[in-house]
Amino acid sequence: MKLLDGRHTSEEIRKELSEAVLQRKKEGKKIPHLAAILVGNDGGSLTYVGAKVKACDQIGFESTLIRYDDSVPEDILLAKVQSLNEDKSIDGFIVQLPLPAHIDELKITQAIDPKKDVDGFHPVNLGNMVLNLPGFLPATPAGIVELLKRNHIETEGKKCVIIGRSNIVGTPLSILLARNSNPGNCTVTLAHSKTENLKEICQQADILIAAIGRPGFVTADMVKEGAVVIDVGTTRVEDPSRARGWRLKGDVDFDEVSKKASHITPVPGGVGPMTIASLMINTLKAMELKGK
Numbered sequence: 001m002k003l004l005d006g007r008h009t010s011e012e013i014r015k016e017l018s019e020a021v022l023q024r025k026k027e028g029k030k031i032p033h034l035a036a037i038l039v040g041n042d043g044g045s046l047t048y049v050g051a052k053v054k055a056c057d058q059i060g061f062e063s064t065l066i067r068y069d070d071s072v073p074e075d076i077l078l079a080k081v082q083s084l085n086e087d088k089s090i091d092g093f094i095v096q097l098p099l100p101a102h103i104d105e106l107k108i109t110q111a112i113d114p115k116k117d118v119d120g121f122h123p124v125n126l127g128n129m130v131l132n133l134p135g136f137l138p139a140t141p142a143g144i145v146e147l148l149k150r151n152h153i154e155t156e157g158k159k160c161v162i163i164g165r166s167n168i169v170g171t172p173l174s175i176l177l178a179r180n181s182n183p184g185n186c187t188v189t190l191a192h193s194k195t196e197n198l199k200e201i202c203q204q205a206d207i208l209i210a211a212i213g214r215p216g217f218v219t220a221d222m223v224k225e226g227a228v229v230i231d232v233g234t235t236r237v238e239d240p241s242r243a244r245g246w247r248l249k250g251d252v253d254f255d256e257v258s259k260k261a262s263h264i265t266p267v268p269g270g271v272g273p274m275t276i277a278s279l280m281i282n283t284l285k286a287m288e289l290k291g292k
């Protein structure tokens, strides 16, 4: 079994991006600037946004974190999105999801200028992805594809089963892996809560990807010998042995599944760092697309 080490692979990408920043500085060009909007105090979201800001610092990008209380009205958030759309100093920005129930996530996502939508969640960017046209790819799916590519995992002609059809992971990933490109050209099955015979379907997978947020859901009996297993889950579970009282657990029963898999991502240290690296790639691209 080989570990698909997202920390190591993302470190390679960060080095490449740092070099690009240094080069831009030498040429007197603008440094990429990412802004992130965070609403509320959800522990997971705080950790993710913190990691994104830290990655900007490490690479040499500028970053701005904008925070709101849980009770922020939707129109205030929409006005902020509009002002970031117009702010020439900001190259790309994200609104961390999920948002509180009184805010319409789709409305917020659709208000973002597609040219600054470095999360790739706007319908224009999702449409471009489907048609294989230039645009921003959603960070987690793009990070997974990059992890497969940089670790020389063959995808062409392979059976890929994705569990979970969310707008930000499963659905876009199913399109990326099925389209005619490299990595790509997989025969994709997108499984979800209504799927029948899930175990049998998973047993067929050469590449099995779990993105449902249910810790330990994928057990060894669901996995084919030699499969490549990608775990997108990051649920906080209680762990009294840790000072903070919790640890992150993936959707895959790592201890048992790793005995059968040819390659597997750990949690943490697998997909998570690749998501952040993809966001950084998109931010540099956002600035370059403007011709700055």
Ligand code: GUN
Pocket (backbone or CB within 6 Å): 094, 095, 096, 097, 098, 119, 139, 140, 168, 275
């Ligand atoms: N919530 C979980 N993943 C993501 C992501 O990639 N971007 C944003 N904005 N929110 C998320």
